[in-house]
Amino acid sequence: MNRFFFFLLFSCLLFSCSPMKKAVIYKETSNIGEVKLFKNIENSELNYNTLYSKKVELSVDINGKENSLKGMLRIRRDSFIWMSVTAPLGIEVARIYLTPDSVKFLDSYNKKYLLTDYGFFYDRFGISISFSCIQKILTNVYFNLEDCSSSESRNDKFKFERTDNDYVLSNIQKRAINRKIKKFFKKKRKNKDFALVLQKIHIDPEYFRPYKLTLEDLEEDMGITAVYSDFKDINGKIFPEKMIFSSNFDENRIKVVLKLSRLEFDVNVTPTFRVPAKYKQLISSTE
Numbered sequence: 001m002n003r004f005f006f007f008l009l010f011s012c013l014l015f016s017c018s019p020m021k022k023a024v025i026y027k028e029t030s031n032i033g034e035v036k037l038f039k040n041i042e043n044s045e046l047n048y049n050t051l052y053s054k055k056v057e058l059s060v061d062i063n064g065k066e067n068s069l070k071g072m073l074r075i076r077r078d079s080f081i082w083m084s085v086t087a088p089l090g091i092e093v094a095r096i097y098l099t100p101d102s103v104k105f106l107d108s109y110n111k112k113y114l115l116t117d118y119g120f121f122y123d124r125f126g127i128s129i130s131f132s133c134i135q136k137i138l139t140n141v142y143f144n145l146e147d148c149s150s151s152e153s154r155n156d157k158f159k160f161e162r163t164d165n166d167y168v169l170s171n172i173q174k175r176a177i178n179r180k181i182k183k184f185f186k187k188k189r190k191n192k193d194f195a196l197v198l199q200k201i202h203i204d205p206e207y208f209r210p211y212k213l214t215l216e217d218l219e220e221d222m223g224i225t226a227v228y229s230d231f232k233d234i235n236g237k238i239f240p241e242k243m244i245f246s247s248n249f250d251e252n253r254i255k256v257v258l259k260l261s262r263l264e265f266d267v268n269v270t271p272t273f274r275v276p277a278k279y280k281q282l283i284s285s286t287e
Contacts, residue, residue, distance in 0.1 A: 029167060029205040034160040037167055037203065041142050044208035046237060050269045051075040051139065054262035058085065061255040069093070073138070073260065074269040081134060082271040097273040100131040104273055107282070113275045114282040140228050140240050142210055144199070158201075166211075167203040172196065172218070207231060207238050222249050230259075237265050 032040070053073040060067045071085040078100065085094040087109075095106040105114040114120075121127045136143040158169040174196055196219055202212040209228070216223040224247045228240035243258040 029162050029164065031162070034158075037160065037208075040208040041203065044238075045141055046139055046239065048139070048237060048265045049077055050266055051077075052264045052267055052269050053260040054264070055260070056083070057257075057259040057261075059255075059257040059259075061253075061257075063251075063253055074271065075135065075138065076269055077135070078132075080271050081131070081138065082269075082273070095273060097271050098131055098134060105282075106273070106275065106279070111276070111279050112282050113279045137226070138243075140209055140243075142201070142203075144201075166205055169201040169203070170199060172198050209238070209240075211240075220250075223247065232263075234263050234265060239263060239265075 051073070052075075056071040056073050058069040058071060060069070069085050069087060070090075071083055074080075074082040081096070081098040083096045084092055085096075087093045091108075093107075093109045095108065097104040101117060103114070103116050103118060103120060107113065118130055121129050133143065135141075158171050161168040161170070196217065198214075198216045198218050200212075200214045201210050203209070204211045209231075211228045213226045214223065215225075225245070227244040227246075228242070229244075230242040231238055231240050239260075241260050241263070243260075244255065245258075246253070246255040248254075
């Protein structure tokens with residue numbers, strides 16, 4: 001498992017049911033305003049203490065080359081995110097354990113481990129990310145793709161649009177780009193310090209949950225998309241069983257698909273993370 005795949009697991013992520021419901025029921029949208037929409041989003045947010053997916057199917061496609069893995073996901077709200085990833089034949093290849101202030105990763109295939117914090121992602125990849133952000137992404141909670149802020153602090157900065165099928169929140173901002181992206185553009189003989197970014201958040205009119213989020217550089221071939229689908233009613237909790245995260249950067253195309261099944265909420269979950277004595281530590285960029 002190389003460093004790029006390790007980053008992909010984190011960032012694109014950084015996972016007894018009633019009958020299936022479609023992700024987006026295209027019924028006529030109600031004629032509500034922006035304030036009412038955000039109130040409905042807040043009231044419809046997933047209310048849970050723990051989430052346990054006993055089976056996760058993970059598909060990673062990088063420029064047309066696809067790898068399929070399986071695993072388990074456990075989340076205790078505001079406490080930890082734990083995931084075990086297995087290759088065919090059930091052999092564990094990775095284990096991830098996140099807390100609000102720490103990042104722990106086991107590369108079982110190469111017998112290596114990483115103990116660091118969230119500054120690692122910025123130092124190594126130029127990406128600012130937090131535990132809260134990853135938790136929101138994995139639990140289909142409304143968030144801002146740029147900074148994962150809450151709706152309470154962002155609702156006055158979006159353009160609101162009601163379509164026949166959904167509600168759309170969008171904005172365009174001039175954003176400073178990080179040093180990694182600057183270096184990339186310099187190789188292409190471009191001096192670029194800022195990006196003109198269009199963000200769109202599509203809200204489902206039945207569940208008042210985000211079902212599609214896009215972040216697009218209007219001047220370059222760069223973008224990120226997150227799509228949530230296959231929503232189920234699991235003992236009164238609405239949750240998507242399928243999540244697709246895709247990105248394009250110049251000529252690179254990455255697509256990550258998560259399919260969660262055997263889902264349970266508010267059951268006892270514990271993280272298991274032990275570093276074998278023979279494993280070697282990966283060098284953290286924060287050290």
